[in-house]
Amino acid sequence: MGLLAPWFLAGLGLLALPVYLHLLRRSRPDSKQFSSLMFFEPGRQAELRRRRLDYLALLAARLALLALILLAFAQPVLRSTAVRAGAPPLRLVAVDTSASMGYRGRMEAARRKAAELLDENARLASFDTRLRLLDRAELARLEAGGSANSFGELARALRAFHEEQKRPVEVHLISDFQRSGLPGGFAELALPEGVALRLHPLAGRAEPNWAVESVRAPGRVRHGREARVQAVIAGFHTEAARKTVTLLAGGREAARKEVEVPPEGRATVEFEGMDLPYGFTQCAVRLQPGDGLAADDEFLFAIERTDPLPLAYFGDRRSETYLRNALEAAAGAAFTLGGADWQRARAVIAAGAMPAEAELAAAVRRGTGLLLVLGAADASRGRVPVTGQKITGTRYAPRSAEGFFLASRVDRTSPLIDKAGGWEGVRFYQVIAVEPGEARVLAALSDGTPLLLEQRVGEGTVLILTSPLDGVANDFPLHPAFVALVEQAARRLVEWEDSTAAMASGEILAPAAGAGARAYEVLDPRGQRALSFAESARGAAVELERTGFWRVMRGAGRDRMIAVNADRRESDLAPVPEEALRMWPAAAAATGQGGGGAPPEKPLALWILAAALAAAVVEAVLASYYLGKEAV
């Protein structure tokens, strides 16, 4: 135990300040305004009482707070005397399997080099966005994937690996060392003491490469002819060239166009009027003729053709007007409100009225979405229908503050919030206070009272808006954000979002994200199950390692098709400059040497600040208690 800045302890003299304040404290003369003195007569003079050292507990809390802050400034540390034991080095041969390694001949060269380096004590690994330890027998089957590589992530993984091994490690990296894989700062490449780095570059210069860089296409359409596809063709380190771009739909050529790609530039191609059948169609934009890196010559995407989805509505006319207008104003008008038998609707909106709760709850468990707009009647029931959360009362905007509530805590990871601009400026005057329970709170007041909740019930999603849409309880329907909220809520309820998204290889697919969904099946591009039954049942996430079309099977018409493409960061084949490559092992060595010598010190300032925080809380509570007492 020691102090890095002991001279700060001189500040302990400040402890006299609270004592001084508490000693000299005086009570104020006691006067009070009264409505009328017409029934009073004068009485005797009041005696004012002087107070001496008072509020001892408050004084103690204040002294402790000051003392702890001063102690934290003195930077106390705990010195450890632990010594590391030496051990024989372990050789790790790591082979880059990112998409760019698919460039002609690189993977074969990598396998040969790895075979040379693998001795009896060596371990084999592959890496792209993460490091995977492999069995030596898998070397012959190593292929380039579709992911990008990240040397920052690799360095992090190597640090963890070294920590786990607890002995020196000699790492051999076999890669094309693409420049796009370098992190923003060289510090992220730092390796700990005991890790020796050997680099084996396979690419000498920036090879020319053309790629279908991106495709913009609608995920869902109501009519096949309205699908408009826009593709960007990019050239990296290339001369001007004329390329043929083909649009494929359902495995057949739907259109073909010629495009002039400028030197090291981009060109855009547009296709319109595809003839799409109902359901999912696997589509692709393909570049011809191909080049040395085939992985980025084709961009896959999927389009679903459906009719507008009906949403059943129960409730008052005013709320219905707001909701209907918002749905009609939303882009694409993909939903219709009311008119259908509610049991056949994909989702139900209930604003103060609903069908029999037991039937509705059963429908939700089978996959029907439900938007509950709570009102005063729900507050009197004391619980939220279907989900059963406890309603503790009604919150009204206080007169003491601005006179309205704002959504201060919002979860911007949810499109319901993000696409509605974070609900900025929306004023709430009345909110039904609900205990969230298992539900995810998407928006809440500053004190945590939820405004919007999301919960999974069986296969269905339930959204709960805790402020009525009666035009009095809030001004939400008057904000443009309301249109976005209603549209996104409808999408969420029918699980429309991302239904046909295109993702990059290596990304994580989490169908359960946000609501704890259960029971779905994921089929990889070969048609094989990507999850075990147990993983499916608990809603585990899937890493999209393989390029192609993935299917997420959830039943009740809520299937998804996801096109997975090779990561386009891999299209630029420029390697890391040689000087930087030379610096990396040297920097790693320098970092390692810096860590020896003096025993490690564990700073205690954070713990002391935490104690100071606790003292501050105690002080606040006591001060508020005494103030309240004085006011009375």
Added chain:
Amino acid sequence: MLQRFLDPQILAGIANLELTAKTVVEGFLSGLHRSPDYGFSQEFAEYRPYVPGDDLRYVDWNVYARAGRLYLKRFRGETNTRLTLLLDRSASMGFRGRGLRKIDYARFLAASLGYLAHQQRDAVGLIAFDDEVRDYVEPSSRHGQWLKVLHAIDRAEPGRRTDYTQPFWHFQQFLRRRGIVLVVSDFFAPARDVISTVAPLSLRGNDVILMHVLDPEEVEPVLESSRVLIDMETGEEMEVSPSYAAGPYREKMRRHLEELESLAQGAGMSYYRSLTSEPLDEALRRYLAVREGRP
């Protein structure tokens, strides 16, 4: 559960006056189980011939097309009642004991009664006064009237000292048609002065209800030690002992209240006392009872 929102302490926390009124009335109706006796049913009752001055919105044009005469549709619970709220906004109404200010309670009361009347399509108006008429909204059942009344109630903040003589002389000019007149005040004036000033309204055929709003501390003040009290209207200061507040003051106040109630009843007016700690439903019930007795 809605009933508890009639608690003025909870209402005091609501910033939006319209929401307050809506909450109170909904809670009240919930307690009544929407009894048709109180006239909330909008069930069709009868036709009556049109007379000049009737609202054309209620003319049944189908009947006119067939019979060639103008008839008005009447619904059960619908009358041509005119409610005028007289809201005292003198400085003493700004007094706050341990709960909310009297003016806030009076505003909730006025807004709730106004909302209730508006829901029944009664014509609602408002006069806010201290020693003069400060705000006047003529009773009407036209579209937008409710918001006018609501804004006028919301604007009512404690002003100067109370003087019933001057403003009540003016009221007689405003109140040409008969109806229900509801006076919300703390009546800090000699009881005889109050009644002699208000009684002419009753003599002109109005049903007058005196809503006496008081803070519990005004009725039974508790002083732990001698205190300097400052009159909110005159600024006069006086040191008062706890024994006086616990004894003679309470006796004087009790006599004042009894006298006021007795004189009000003698003058044919309805008198109701409401403490700021009490729920608002009794006031609403009192209004409906008076309203029921009207044609």
